[in-house]
Amino acid sequence: MSYQSLFKLLLGTQLEPWLDTIEQQIDTGLSGIRHGELPKWQKVLSELPEIEVDQVNLDAPTITVTAKQKLDENKKNELKALLQQLMPWRKGPYCIHGVDINTEWHSDWKWDRLKDHILPLADRTILDVGCGNGYHGWRMLGEQAKLVIGIDPSPLFVMQYQAVRHFMGEYPLYVLPLGIEQLPEKMRAFDTVFSMGVLYHRRSPIDHLLQLRDCLQAGGQLVLETLIIEGDKNQALLPEDRYAKMRNVWFIPSAEAICHWLKRCGFKDVMLVDVNTTSIEEQRTTDWMPYESLVNFLDPDDHSLTIEGYPAPKRAVFTAIAP
Numbered sequence: 001m002s003y004q005s006l007f008k009l010l011l012g013t014q015l016e017p018w019l020d021t022i023e024q025q026i027d028t029g030l031s032g033i034r035h036g037e038l039p040k041w042q043k044v045l046s047e048l049p050e051i052e053v054d055q056v057n058l059d060a061p062t063i064t065v066t067a068k069q070k071l072d073e074n075k076k077n078e079l080k081a082l083l084q085q086l087m088p089w090r091k092g093p094y095c096i097h098g099v100d101i102n103t104e105w106h107s108d109w110k111w112d113r114l115k116d117h118i119l120p121l122a123d124r125t126i127l128d129v130g131c132g133n134g135y136h137g138w139r140m141l142g143e144q145a146k147l148v149i150g151i152d153p154s155p156l157f158v159m160q161y162q163a164v165r166h167f168m169g170e171y172p173l174y175v176l177p178l179g180i181e182q183l184p185e186k187m188r189a190f191d192t193v194f195s196m197g198v199l200y201h202r203r204s205p206i207d208h209l210l211q212l213r214d215c216l217q218a219g220g221q222l223v224l225e226t227l228i229i230e231g232d233k234n235q236a237l238l239p240e241d242r243y244a245k246m247r248n249v250w251f252i253p254s255a256e257a258i259c260h261w262l263k264r265c266g267f268k269d270v271m272l273v274d275v276n277t278t279s280i281e282e283q284r285t286t287d288w289m290p291y292e293s294l295v296n297f298l299d300p301d302d303h304s305l306t307i308e309g310y311p312a313p314k315r316a317v318f319t320a321i322a323p
Contacts, residue, residue: 003176054066092288222318272316
């Protein structure tokens with residue numbers, strides 16, 4: 001998996017100093033020592049067929065690539081079998097040469113809720129923190145973004161991105177096997193930074209907000225999506241153990257608290273732009289993610305509560321401007 005085209009794009013930009021470390025960071029993130037499934041996933045990538053592309057659609061709910069010559073059923077089934085070796089697929093949906101990847105999340109619904117509340121993405125350099133397999137990054141390119149760099153420490157999600165990219169061709173979207181801690185400090189290089197579904201996984205949410213701020217140019221926009229609870233600016237939930245069966249959930253604050261935190265971190269023009277209770281239609285078990293999903297994480301007798309008795313997942317989107 002070559003990232004040479006990304007390295008060339010970084011030359012002569014504010015991100016050029018990152019070239020000192022980025023290649024080694026990627027190699028470490030994809031080390032076979034780090035994840036035992038990596039050789040299997042790499043074998044899948046090596047077996048993906050070369051198919052001449054007719055059309056790519058990045059500005060519709062389903063990210064779609066179609067072939068100049070339609071695949072027959074046997075070829076389509078072979079492609080589906082390969083892509084299913086990269087399960088579970090959590091973010092999407094995608095349609096790759098007639099193979100519908102019905103992901104756990106209707107990530108298009110989240111995009112629809114926020115896209116009209118953010119600054120136009122055309123010609124912007126964007127960082128997507130915790131990007132998964134890059135679904136939202138493709139949608140950002142559909143809005144004419146100049147360059148999108150997604151980071152996610154899960155090698156599987158990087159492999160899914162590479163599989164999709166194999167069929168898409170050269171686009172300025174790159175998903176790297178990194179966490180935000182590995183980015184150069186105080187780089188102040190991005191026009192827009194997205195952090196969606198990350199904040200509640202951080203032991204220190206204030207430090208995360210400061211890291212996000214330091215990735216942005218002065219006047220750049222943060223788009224933050226996270227779990228919230230009801231309450232005033234002094235309230236946050238710290239689960240005793242798990243939340244909705246998730247082990248690594250730390251702080252779930254109120255919307256007012258997040259606005260307060262963002263302002264304390266120096267952000268300006270802080271706005272709450274959307275609140276949505278996650279439905280079992282938006283996050284669910286599918287053939288491409290056959291394990292437990294939201295319905296299994298909720299109280300079976302009262303879907304307003306998690307299985308542990310906490311308020312059911314409610315998500316909010318905030319925007320803010322970096323100083």
